[in-house]
Amino acid sequence: MAENVVVIGGGPCGIEVSRNLRDMGYTPILLEKQSELGGHLREWDRLFPEGVEARKVLKELTSDMRGVKWFTDAEIESIDKSRKGYTVKVASGMTFESKVLVLTTGFKLFPAEKKEEYGYNIYERVITNADLEHYFSTHKDSRVQNPKNIGFVHCVGSRDEKACNRQCSKVCCATAVKQASEIKELFPDATVYCFYMDLRMFGRSYEDMYLNAQRKYGVRFVRGRVSEVSEDIDGKLFIKAEDTLLGKPLKMKLDLLVLMTGILPGDSTRQFSEMLKVDTGEDGFFTPKDTILEPCRSKENGLFMAGTCTGPKTLPETLSEARATALQVHKYLSK
């Protein structure tokens, strides 16, 4: 009988680890605490740089789950480690044994309301990158009403000591450029500003996406932080910022402000780090055995981890890491 391998976290990473383990002859047990597989991909509309539909990617990923035993609403109650491996108990009462354990517990987005100065959940026309993706999918959000002046604020909850996160979230510059271009497609008469610290367009053809945003869509990139947001009597937003390239303070009225919230470790990262006594870094993400040579393994024997539970990553990076992790698990179990 094929050997069980328990994978915790049913986002794209967990799905891809499981499918690859299945292809290698194992029986993956994929446990997801939400009621559906897919993680954040379910909530996203299009993916940079080409604008591929997220739901199509998810459909493709979940198109062939034969041989993968997957369970949703599977809240982990306890994990016991013994010499033989792991015993994972789910709140519903099910128990699974596995010589190895793969954690693909993902990330959460920074809660925008924590940066009170931007007025999320205070002023109606302040939304987040996730809200905007939802709007792109549904075209339903009373806060988005034919906006004429739109601002995007980069690095919300990232690169910010006050928000207890010094690190760059890696993907939000590219997301901002993608969303700024998309919103211009929807509202061609709008003027769109991106307020950034640095633009981190690191991937293949990301620079083209940025140039396209400037040349085709006329997005205006302003180097500087938004320092203050308030609301006028007419419901418009009044913002103060600084253009650090020109060395000038800026004040402007906007109809919509989009906060590019950064990537934080998922809530279950802490839960599993305590349960399994696994190290996390100062940033809260799991620490691998070796960040260069063994990024998918923990120091703990038989424990593997992949995707954004070890730090911010793009989706292609996450999927590549998922495949690499499946191979590492196979090598470990074949010894």
Ligand code: SF4
């Ligand atoms: S990717 Fe860009 S927006 Fe995101 S944290 Fe890094 S610099 Fe800021």
